[in-house]
Structure formats: structure tokens, C-alpha cells
Amino acid sequence: MTPTPLLAVEDLVVEYPVADGVFRAVDGVSFAVPPGGALGVVGESGCGKSTIARSIVRLLRPTRGRILLDGTDIAGLPERRLRPLRKRVQMVFQDPYGSLDPHLTAEEIVAEPLRLNGMRSGAARARRAAALIDQVGLPAGALQRRPAEFSGGQRQRIGIARALAGGPELLVCDEATSALDVSVQAQVLQLLRELQTEQGLAYIVISHNLGVVREISSEVVVMRAGRIIESGPTGTVLSAPADPYTRALRRAALDPTTMRGRKPRALVSAIAADQEPVAADQEPGATQ
Template sequence: MTTPLLAVEDLVVEYPVHGGKFRAVDGVGFTVERGGSLAIVGESGCGKSTIARSLVRLLRPTEGRILLDGTDIATLPERRLRPLRRRVQMVFQDPYGSLDPHLTAEETVAEPLRLAGVTSKAERARRAAELIDQVGLPSSALHRRPGEFSGGQRQRIGIARALASDPELLVCDEATSALDVSVQAQVLRLLRDLQAERQLAYIVISHNLGVVREISSEVMVMRGGRVVESGLTETVLAGPAEPYTRALRRAALDPTTMRGRKPRALVSAIVSASDPEATSATAPEPATPS
């Protein structure tokens, strides 16, 4: 048996609250193969972003293992973690808050290259220009700052920055949910193309079944810090047992109407799946901003 790119085992994350502890993630496990994908869905506050932050070690899990290519990064000290950090990158939910407003697009994308040890400034500029082109932005974007871009363009810069360190796994935490629907579809297509081109693996966190269907063949449904359902996306969505999945599914169009349609039809399906009216029955307000 080959080692999966990522194997998460019995992950537990507790946050300190009022002198006690709150268990936000409670014994979660899953694997992602090289070039594979996994969508994580679940109601607000169920622990999705906490998992994402653990995977890139923005936080240190309380228990469990996060095996990246067989190496447990869950408890690795920073010194030993550093060479592994470039391999797992995150694209954040908020394309407004996650970019440094003082850096140009070129500087934003070149920075991880510098940290990765590309010492030549000319080489960094060349690679940044290549990445900006790859995410579908014109070269005129290179010298502009985040404030001069639209949300979708900013999101593309975030993706270019994440790709700069040539990661093997990209963790997208609601990476498209703040975007206009047509831009959302474009960014999703971009991610899918990059997956094919680079053998990149993805974890996509989303509330939106249209997004999940578009981007991932496997899905994991969470509730209250635990996995309540997982498997092939089509299978889970075809016969969901979990009320949250049922509610999400009711909110989306029938899957048979999605197949073989032109992008416009897909876009309207994504709009329909993200209709807040349709999911509000089971999804409470966000507990904390993530």
C-alpha cells in the first residue's frame, strides 16, 4: 500500500474558554491522495476551519496525528516544521483581509519564493509574473496593490501566492464564498485546471453543494466536531442520511440537471445551492469569525 499524501487520525482540537476547554474537533480522521480532493461541509461552527488551521499548523492540535507523506506534523516543533510548511498551503476565505495592503501583487507572490530560498530578485520577479499569468491576471496586475483589485482578482492573487511555494496540498477554506457567483465559477475552474496541471491535491471547505460537486469527488460531512458522513460525493449526495446533508441537498438542484450543462447553468445551480433561505433551517449563525 502506498502512503497517502495526507492522513489525519483521531484529530482533537480544544480551545481554552472561561478557564475550561471547548472541544471544537473531536476525533476526526480522513485521507487525501496525491492529486486527490476532499470537500468538507457542515453547519457553521462544526469545526471546519479549525481542521484547516491545524493542517497548516496555524494551531497545534490537542491530540491525534496529521501525517504528511508519513511524517506526523501535528506536534512537530517549528524548526522541523519549517521545511514542510511549503508543501501545504492555504487559501483563505476573505480575499480582502488575507493580503497585505502595502504589497504589490508581484511582491505578494514573490515573498514566499524568498522565504523558500530563491535568492535572486530577478528570478523571483520572473516566477511571480509566471504565476500571475497562470491564475489568469494580466501583467499590468503585477504592480498594483490589493485595494486596486476586485474581490475575484484578489482571490486569484491569493491562489498565486499559495502556489508560489509549489505545494502538494492546497487547503481552501471557503475560498470562493465571498465572491460574486460568476467569478466563483471562474475561480473554481481555475482550481480544477491547476489540479490537473500540477497534480495538486485539494481540501475544499464549503457550505455550497454546487461548489462541492464541481470540485471534489469525495466529501466529508461534519457536525459538532465529528464526522457524520463521508464517501464519494455522488453517493453521499444521492442518499444522504444526515439531516444537514439532506437540507443542503434540498437547497441544490437535482444532480441530474447539473450534468453536461454549460457554465451558465452551473452558475445558476451554484446560486441556488447558496440560497440562505434554503439552508437556514439547520445552519445557525456563525459562532465566531474564522
């Protein structure tokens, strides 16, 4: 018997209300992530990746379908019953600056979810925050600094520390490294891989960047216009894409004209490291 997946998405449909009715952003998507596993979700801007992410962490309530967390369908659960489950699935956002409160210190940012999870002692929260900051590779001196005092990569580490605070089993990383330089991206991906090995964390890694997905996910789904058009082991899908769209996506990622804003040296080292060079970080009008 196959073990229960940690997360199973079944026939997910998400519609947004628009002026002339509804727009179906996600149209019948299904996939599963085993405990400690990593699934990549790849596809061009606007194909519905963030909508799936927001459904899984229940920032929005899907129109139809099931989202099974350890067998419990959370798709339609009311907030009261969702609350104890929320800490098990956490999200890491693309823009760590936008998602971190600029007025708070790193310690306060990381301690906040601890407080929400019922850790009453301020001293205990401070100890745990220090351990989390250390775990994501930041020095103890970082604790009393505010987001503006950190580099993009450091801010993303704080975002990861905050996501780890409640002891999640699954991290949903939505373009989590897309705003970072290639070398910093590689360091953050390395951290995510370490957390996977050391803590058995599972991931859903969402990216328009095939290289990022290849770095961390053993399985991948390729999306287009709200649907999954191809899926399977990452190596197979990316090295021998069966679908013409996946082939086009792969070609686009390799096209130097899509390397907007990237330094040639970064491109060269990305190629040297056999990392798929990536398309521009943020297409105009990209939503998160």
C-alpha cells in the first residue's frame, strides 16, 4: 500500500470574480507530495501557480476540489478548524522585503508566529527565535536588526526562519528565490535542501525558472493556463519534455534575450554549474 501523501490536491478549481462573471485561474489540477518530498510547479507567468499556492495555505478558498493534508480535506474548512492545521503548512514568498514588517526586528518577526502558536514566555520565544536565526545561517547579531539592514538573500533567510517557526511539515515556496541574484539563489536553495535532509521538510517549489525547480524537486508538474499539461520525474520532464509547450518553456529559459537584468558573468556561471539559465525574474504584470 502506498503511504498517505502529506498533501494531495484533487481536481482543484479556483475562479476569481471578474466584471463579466468569473475567471477560472485553476482548472482541475491534481498532484500529491509525500512526506519529506519535493514537487516543482513550473509554468509561465499567469498560469495559476500562485493561485494554487494561496489555496494550499488557505489564503483563499478554492471554488471546487479537495486539498488533503494528511487525509483531512482543508479546502472548505472554516477558519476555526483550520487554525490548528495552519502551522503545518507554511509559505515562503517571493518578495521578502514586502512580506516582512519593516518596523520589526528579525527577532520580533520570527517570534510572532511563536506567540500566535501559544508560546507564552517571552524568554522562550527569544531563545527559539535565536535558534531559528542560527538555523537559517544568519549570525546572532541579526536578531536586533530590521529588514532594511539586510541584503535580499538575508531577508529571504528571515522569511524562511519565520516559516519554520511553527515546525511545519510542508513549505510552499512561491518564486522564493526569483528576486535574488543567481549566486544568492543557489545559497538559499542549498539551505532549503539542507532543511529537507535534516528535518524531513517537504516542499512545493513554485517557479517560472526551470533551473530552480530542477535543483530541488524530484517531481515536477508543468502548468499552462490553469491546467497541468505534463508531469513526472523532474529529470525526465526537463531533459526530454514530451509536450511542445514544455519544450518552448525550456527554449525560452535558454534564450539570452530573456535574460533581462542578468550580468553576463552570472549567466556564464549558471551555465557552468549546469543550472538552467533563467528567464527574467518578473514579467510585466506578473502577479504573486
